[in-house]
Amino acid sequence: MVEATTLPRNEDGIACVLGVLKQQFGERFQTGAAIREQHGHTTTWIENQPPDAVVFAQSTQDVSDIVKVCAAHKVPIIPFGTGTSLEGNVNAPAGGISIDLSQMNAVVEVNAGDLDCRVQPGVTRMALNTHLRDQGLFFPIDPGADASIGGMAATRASGTNAVRYGTMKDNVLSVEAVMADGKIIRTASRARKSSAGYDLTRLMVGSEGTLAVITEVTLRLQGIPEAISAARCSYPSVEAACQTVMAVIQYGLPVARIELLDAMVVKAVNSYSKLTLPETPLLLLEFHGSDASVAEQAEVFGTLSEEFGGIGYAVTTTAEERNKLWQARHDAYWAMLTLRPGCKAVATDVCVPISSLAEAVVASSRKAAELDLVVPIVGHAGDGNFHATPLVDMENADELERAKMFVSWLNDLAISMDGTCTGEHGIGQGKRPYLLKELGGAVDIMQSIKTALDPDNIMNPGKIVGD
Amino acid sequence: MVEATTLPRNEDGIACVLGVLKQQFGERFQTGAAIREQHGHTTTWIENQPPDAVVFAQSTQDVSDIVKVCAAHKVPIIPFGTGTSLEGNVNAPAGGISIDLSQMNAVVEVNAGDLDCRVQPGVTRMALNTHLRDQGLFFPIDPGADASIGGMAATRASGTNAVRYGTMKDNVLSVEAVMADGKIIRTASRARKSSAGYDLTRLMVGSEGTLAVITEVTLRLQGIPEAISAARCSYPSVEAACQTVMAVIQYGLPVARIELLDAMVVKAVNSYSKLTLPETPLLLLEFHGSDASVAEQAEVFGTLSEEFGGIGYAVTTTAEERNKLWQARHDAYWAMLTLRPGCKAVATDVCVPISSLAEAVVASSRKAAELDLVVPIVGHAGDGNFHATPLVDMENADELERAKMFVSWLNDLAISMDGTCTGEHGIGQGKRPYLLKELGGAVDIMQSIKTALDPDNIMNPGKIVGD
Numbered sequence: 001m002v003e004a005t006t007l008p009r010n011e012d013g014i015a016c017v018l019g020v021l022k023q024q025f026g027e028r029f030q031t032g033a034a035i036r037e038q039h040g041h042t043t044t045w046i047e048n049q050p051p052d053a054v055v056f057a058q059s060t061q062d063v064s065d066i067v068k069v070c071a072a073h074k075v076p077i078i079p080f081g082t083g084t085s086l087e088g089n090v091n092a093p094a095g096g097i098s099i100d101l102s103q104m105n106a107v108v109e110v111n112a113g114d115l116d117c118r119v120q121p122g123v124t125r126m127a128l129n130t131h132l133r134d135q136g137l138f139f140p141i142d143p144g145a146d147a148s149i150g151g152m153a154a155t156r157a158s159g160t161n162a163v164r165y166g167t168m169k170d171n172v173l174s175v176e177a178v179m180a181d182g183k184i185i186r187t188a189s190r191a192r193k194s195s196a197g198y199d200l201t202r203l204m205v206g207s208e209g210t211l212a213v214i215t216e217v218t219l220r221l222q223g224i225p226e227a228i229s230a231a232r233c234s235y236p237s238v239e240a241a242c243q244t245v246m247a248v249i250q251y252g253l254p255v256a257r258i259e260l261l262d263a264m265v266v267k268a269v270n271s272y273s274k275l276t277l278p279e280t281p282l283l284l285l286e287f288h289g290s291d292a293s294v295a296e297q298a299e300v301f302g303t304l305s306e307e308f309g310g311i312g313y314a315v316t317t318t319a320e321e322r323n324k325l326w327q328a329r330h331d332a333y334w335a336m337l338t339l340r341p342g343c344k345a346v347a348t349d350v351c352v353p354i355s356s357l358a359e360a361v362v363a364s365s366r367k368a369a370e371l372d373l374v375v376p377i378v379g380h381a382g383d384g385n386f387h388a389t390p391l392v393d394m395e396n397a398d399e400l401e402r403a404k405m406f407v408s409w410l411n412d413l414a415i416s417m418d419g420t421c422t423g424e425h426g427i428g429q430g431k432r433p434y435l436l437k438e439l440g441g442a443v444d445i446m447q448s449i450k451t452a453l454d455p456d457n458i459m460n461p462g463k464i465v466g467d
Numbered sequence: 468m469v470e471a472t473t474l475p476r477n478e479d480g481i482a483c484v485l486g487v488l489k490q491q492f493g494e495r496f497q498t499g500a501a502i503r504e505q506h507g508h509t510t511t512w513i514e515n516q517p518p519d520a521v522v523f524a525q526s527t528q529d530v531s532d533i534v535k536v537c538a539a540h541k542v543p544i545i546p547f548g549t550g551t552s553l554e555g556n557v558n559a560p561a562g563g564i565s566i567d568l569s570q571m572n573a574v575v576e577v578n579a580g581d582l583d584c585r586v587q588p589g590v591t592r593m594a595l596n597t598h599l600r601d602q603g604l605f606f607p608i609d610p611g612a613d614a615s616i617g618g619m620a621a622t623r624a625s626g627t628n629a630v631r632y633g634t635m636k637d638n639v640l641s642v643e644a645v646m647a648d649g650k651i652i653r654t655a656s657r658a659r660k661s662s663a664g665y666d667l668t669r670l671m672v673g674s675e676g677t678l679a680v681i682t683e684v685t686l687r688l689q690g691i692p693e694a695i696s697a698a699r700c701s702y703p704s705v706e707a708a709c710q711t712v713m714a715v716i717q718y719g720l721p722v723a724r725i726e727l728l729d730a731m732v733v734k735a736v737n738s739y740s741k742l743t744l745p746e747t748p749l750l751l752l753e754f755h756g757s758d759a760s761v762a763e764q765a766e767v768f769g770t771l772s773e774e775f776g777g778i779g780y781a782v783t784t785t786a787e788e789r790n791k792l793w794q795a796r797h798d799a800y801w802a803m804l805t806l807r808p809g810c811k812a813v814a815t816d817v818c819v820p821i822s823s824l825a826e827a828v829v830a831s832s833r834k835a836a837e838l839d840l841v842v843p844i845v846g847h848a849g850d851g852n853f854h855a856t857p858l859v860d861m862e863n864a865d866e867l868e869r870a871k872m873f874v875s876w877l878n879d880l881a882i883s884m885d886g887t888c889t890g891e892h893g894i895g896q897g898k899r900p901y902l903l904k905e906l907g908g909a910v911d912i913m914q915s916i917k918t919a920l921d922p923d924n925i926m927n928p929g930k931i932v933g934d
Contacts, residue, residue, distance in 0.1 A: 027798055113713060113822035156662040167660050168781075169669070170637060185909040191818040192850045193634050194622040194887040195673055197894055197902050197931050198913045202636070203668030223719040246580060252690040290767075291758050355580035356497075383659045420661040427664055435664050442652040444664045445920065452919030453912065462560040464664050 001047040001394065002404070004149075004429050007094035009405035013444045014052050014095055020069050021055055021097065025283035028056040037288035039080050041096040043090040044347045046430055049091035051078055051098035058103050060176060060184055062213040065462045066099055067213065068182035071347035074456045078208040081151030082119060084143075086347040087428025089155065089208050093462040097214060101150055108216065115221045116173055116190060121150020121214050128219075134209075137221045137298055140256075141167035141183035141426065144330055150214045155426040156206030160329070162289065163249075163382030164256040165222065167424065168205050175204050176216035182456040190218055203449075204258050209428050209460035211453050228256075230322040231298055232285070233305050233313040238262055238365070238377075240282040240308040244379040253297055260379035260386065262365065264339065265332055268376060272335030273328040278312060283381070284329055302420065329378075333389075336376045340391040343374075348407055351385035351423030356438040360413060364388045366407055371402045385423035412437070427464045435464070468514040468861065469725055469871070471896050474561035474929050478527055480540035481519050481562055481572040487536050488522055488564065489532075495523040502806035506547050508558040511814045512861065513897055517816040525570050527643060527651055527682040530770045532679065534566065535649035543924045546676040548618030551610075554751040554895025556675050560929040566680060568617055574598045575683065578813055581686045583640055583657060588617020588681050600672035607723075610891065611797055617681045622893040623673030627796070628848030630716075631755065634687065635672050642671050643683035644918045653711035657685055670863065670916075675837060675893050676927035678920050692755035695723075697789040698765055699752070700772050700780040701745045705729055705832070705844075707775040708748040712808040712848040714771045716821055720764055724753035727846035727853065729832065731806065733800055735843060739802030745779060750848070751796050753789075796845075798854075803843045807858040810841075817881035818852035818890030827880060831855045834876055836867045852890035879904070894931045898920035902931070 032034075036050035057063045070077045076096025085088055090097065097108045104120035106349045107128060111117065112135050119128060126146045128139050143152060143159035143194055151157075154173060158167035165171065174188035176318040187200035203214060248255060261269065261282045270277055283305075287297040298315045305313055318321050328335075337345055352360045361377060368375035368390070379386030388410060392403045411421040411434040421434035436443050450457075457466050497503075501708070503517035503768075524530045537544045545564025546870065549559055559565065564622055571587035574595060581604050586595060593613045610619060610626035618624075618756055620642060625634035632638065641655035641683045654667035685693050689843035702708040715722060728736065728749045736768045754764040761833045765782045772780055778928040783789050795802075804812055819827045826846060846853030855877060874924055878901040889902035903910050917924075924933050 022564040046931055105832050110818065113717065114820040115716065116820070156666070158660055162660060166637070169660075170668065179912065183908055183911075185912060186906065189882070189887045189905060189910055190820050191852075191881075191887040191890065192821070193625055193629060195816075195851065195889045195893040196887045196898075196905055197673070197892050197910065198621070198678075198916060199636060199666075199669045199673050200909055200912060202666045203916075206664070206666050210667075223717065225719070228908065241556045247492075250580065250690065252692070276678065290763060292763055296757060296759055312927040349657060351660060353578065353581040353657050354585070354659070355578065384660075385660065413660075415656070420656045420658040420663045422662045423658065423660050424662050426662040431663075437652065438656060438663055442654055442667055443664065444650075445646065445652055445667060448919045449665060449670075449916055462606070 002045045004049055004088050004091055005093055005462060009095045013075045017069055017071045017075045017097060018053055021053065021066065024065065025055050028207060030054045039083065039090065039100065041088045042083060042084050045344050045392065046088040049093050051092035052095045054098045054100050055102045056103050060178065063099060063213050063215050064182045064184055066097060067178050067180065070097055070180055071456065071460055075350060076458050076461050078460050079213045082124065082400055083146030083148065084147045084157055085428065086425045087152065087430035088272060089426055089463060090136040091429060091448045094209060097360065108248050110135060112137060114190065116218060117221055118216060118218045119149050120216055120341065121148060123149050125152065126147060132221065135167065135223050136255065137201055138224050138374060139219055140222050141171055146335045148220070149217050153205050153214055153217050154208050157248050158424040160257045160259055163258055164254055169202055171220045172205050172217055173220055174201055174212050174218040177204055177212035177214050179212050180459050182186040187367035206426065208428065208463050210450060210457060210464050227291045227294040228286060228288055228322065229294050229298060229315055229317045230325050231301065231313065231315040232325060233283050233310040235311070236309045238281045238361050239358045242381065244283060244305050244308045244310060246260060246354050249382060251300065251465050253300055254293055255297065255382060256287055257284070258283040259329055259381040261332065262377040262378040265336060268335040268339050269328045269332055272338055273331055275328055285324060288406055297329065312420050317467040332378050336389055338393065339376065340374055343391040344394050346390045346392055346403055346407065347425060348388050348410055349425040350361045350410055351383060352414050352419030353418045354384040356417040356419065357381060357384045360417060361386055364410060365404060371406050373402055373406055375406065383423065384419065429462060469512045470558055471514050471516055471555050471558055472929060476562045477541055480542045483540045484536055484564060485520055488520065488533065493534065497521045502837045504903050505568065506550065506557065507580055508555040510553050511539040512556040512859065513916055516560050518559035519562045521565045521567050523567045523570050525647065528678050530682050531649045531651055533564060534645050534647065537925055538923065540926060543925050543928050545927050546621065546680045548615030549591065549613065551612040551614045552622055552895060553619065554897035555730055556893055556930060566590060568615065576904045577602060579604060580628065581657065584688055585683060585685050586616050587683060588615060589742055590616050591615060592619065593805065599688065603691050605691050607689050608635055608638055612681050616684050616686065620672050620681055620684050621675050623891065625891040626885060627724045627726055627847060629847060630725055631721055636669055638687045639668055639672050639684055640687055641668055641685040642681050644671055644679035644681050646679050649924050650928065651752055669745045675895065675930050677931050678916060678926060679858035693732060693757045694756060694761040695789065696761050696765060696784045697752065697792050698752050698768065698780065698782040699792060702748045705748045705828050706769055706825045706925060708750050709828060710849065711750060711772050711775045711777060712823050712824065715768065716849060718767065718771060720767055722752055722764065722849060723755040725752070725849040726751040726796055727848040729844040731843040732803060732845050735796045735802040735806050736799055739914055740798055742795055746782050746882050751792060767879045799845050803856055803858065806843065807841055810858040811861050813857045813859055813870055813874065814892060815855050815877055816892040817877055818850060818883040819881050819884045819886030821851040823886065824848060827884060829879060831877060834873060838873050840869055840873055850890065851886065873895045896929060
């Protein structure tokens with residue numbers, strides 16, 4: 001494991017808070033070791049720092065009550081959705097109370113006429129889409145994991161559809177949030193656009209629970225397209241695949257998804273998902289629109305792709321075939337793990353200007369080889385965002401050291417290309433040094449905001465900024 | 468005129484700063500009455516509060532130097548672009564220094580491959596689009612006026628293209644800004660998406676110079692579409708027109724523009740622009756895409772529109788005819804003024820969920836009639852944003868009073884519909900009471916941020932929040 005920084009614990013405060021919350025929440029207050037560990041960081045290589053207790057909130061008022069108790073005793077709170085974050089975002093480095101929001105899972109209202117809905121933070125994206133399907137609507141953000149909407153908002157998540165539909169920043173209209181003193185605010189109206197003061201919605205989106213607990217989210221929705229088709233195309237090299245992506249973006253082709261899998265991932269996916277894809281770099285695509293527009297998009301893509309040596313371009317229109325392809329993409333994480341059984345998959349998440357994507361991906365594979373690491377690469381290529389994922393034998397200290405070097409090198413590379421160390425996973429604990437490298441003095445401004453809104457540093461301390 | 472609140476002046480500080488800046492900036496430091504007035508609020512009915520001096524900045528370092536001098540003496544600074552804001556945003560209620568950014572008008576770089584560019588804040592949107600045209604690119608945000616990009620960012624502007632391309636919040640990738648102590652920060656990298664800490668970019672966009680002076684903007688660009696066509700359609704009633712818009716949005720038709728003009732505006736436009744449009748409510752549209760897609764969009768619109776009684780639907784594909792139609796739309800403000808020569812056009816800017824648009828527009832016309840006011844209405848209907856524009860004889864105290872009642876009633880109506888008092892003009896001085904009504908406790912959070920980043924309240928004081 002990679003050690004996470006521990007922060008000083010306020011033992012007296014914590015003892016007090018545990019007593020009060022136990023009294024107040026009965027069965028919904030839990031301190032068992034297993035449940036506490038499950039609410040610490042459990043993904044990738046950052047060590048687990050469990051909270052002192054978990055409280056299952058059922059309402060905004062519950063959250064406000066918990067925060068008020070914690071505020072009175074200066075005890076940390078850590079909001080928890082599904083625990084799928086990847087940078088230690090839910091760890092409790094100073095102990096404190098994890099507020100589990102999974103029972104706040106109601107879809108409060110769907111305004112089909114306005115293409116929006118209000119949901120509690122514990123609704124997962126799959127549950128939401130199941131709820132919406134009958135009304136011909138869907139919520140497009142798809143980070144892969146069946147994350148909670150609250151968590152996705154807190155992390156500014158995105159995923160495979162972002163190239164067309166944007167990220168959580170673009171699809172959250174408003175949030176209700178509990179501030180560090182327990183006060184409940186709403187950041188915006190339900191209007192599709194507004195110039196009403198500071199954009200608190202966007203400030204909350206991506207703040208990882210360090211400024212407030214998000215207790216309700218108003219989302220923009222989309223109509224389910226009349227037609228959806230998927231396509232795949234293989235390439236002689238990663239450069240050729242990336243150059244195709246660049247041409248697609250420059251052309252303005254409104255692809256809904258354009259995902260890169262390098263040869264190593266294709267191999268893993270073939271084996272894991274029983275497919276027979278050519279084991280060379282692959283682009284997976286999805287087109288949304290009317291029948292005519294989808295057909296036109298597919299044709300234009302074919303033409304663009306040919307210029308860069310695309311091979312075996314195949315468009316699928318049946319839902320079954322399409323789902324099989326995309327299931328393979330979504331299973332890529334599990335498939336990659338089979339490349340080195342028993343190893344840990346270490347998430348990285350750089351995002352670069354698209355003109356630098358080919359260079360960045362190629363350099364990553366070269367660096368991995370230099371360091372004798374196994375590093376499959378998938379990418380939300382249309383955004384310039386890719387995940388190079390070292391598979392690391394955590395028992396091998398030397399390999400672990402080399403993996404750390406790789407991650408550090410990769411983040412530095414992205415920053416040197418005027419890109420970012422995180423396209424969608426957030427800063428959490430793991431990316432803090434890179435945030436500073438990336439944005440320098442702007443981090444002081446973040447710190448000022450943090451201090452202003454959370455003077456006692458009780459809101460998810462040790463994440464993004466603050467001690 | 469409507470009186471604007473005056474704030475206490477720091478006379479000693481101002482005297483000091485005038486001396487220092489005069490020394491430092493020579494000819495670029497101006498204190499003539501005409502130039503000072505031109506840098507106060509000159510649009511709509513809010514009174515002019517000129518600054519004590521205007522300094523023409525030519526670089527980020529200039530801006531930083533000016534802010535440092537003002538910070539040392541606790542003297543207000545007010546950033547100025549083109550002065551086209553509508554809510555007293557550039558007034559100087561406590562005096563101070565207007566920083567005119569119009570000479571910082573360089574397009575610093577265009578990254579055609581990444582569909583982005585870096586510009587200084589004084590570049591106007593028309594100048595930018597002229598610069599970009601040869602590369603087949605354009606910047607889609609069009610607020611009507613030839614505003615500066617810095618001002619558009621500061622106001623979170625949008626306009627006719629927002630229904631398809633979003634607002635400034637969606638199209639600014641990053642800003643460079645000078646903070647209240649003169650420090651220069653950059654809010655984000657050039658990556659198309661990022662989860663790197665608090666979204667300072669979106670915090671600066673829409674902050675109206677109250678947190679920082681924007682000294683550079685990185686923008687997302689679009690490829691000029693292969694095909695553009697415009698269309699118009701008349702309706703028996705405003706409801707019918709609004710219902711058509713709602714159907715278009717629900718259908719997911721990717722219209723680039725869909726603008727509502729009520730009968731009164733059509734009449735004015737006919738007279739002003741020498742057109743012969745039927746003098747009933749009108750929708751003006753623009754479709755962007757491939758030849759095939761534009762044709763398909765136009766056809767789908769026709770079908771949707773028929774259901775609501777659309778009459779005289781006409782699609783134009785020649786650039787000349789299209790420009791004539793859109794010129795008429797852009798001239799609507801001047802055309803409206805001819806309805807009551809000598810009167811003042813009072814800007815309003817509510818935005819409601821689209822399902823409430825018909826009700827809101829109809830109620831506005833009814834209320835105007837009740838109050839015996841002349842109130843033409845245009846709307847960025849696809850966003851639920853409309854401008855009901857009382858034409859007011861400012862010499863008539865009773866009429867002025869009725870106009871104030873109308874504006875107040877309208878903002879309250881929008882807020883009661885879960886909409887906003889400002890879709891794109893910002894809060895400035897004029898909308899401050901409504902911001903509080905709209906967002907309640909969230910305004911305290913805005914105030915905390917303001918105080919944290921600008922403890923001496925020197926950054927455009929009296930706007931949005933603060934005293």
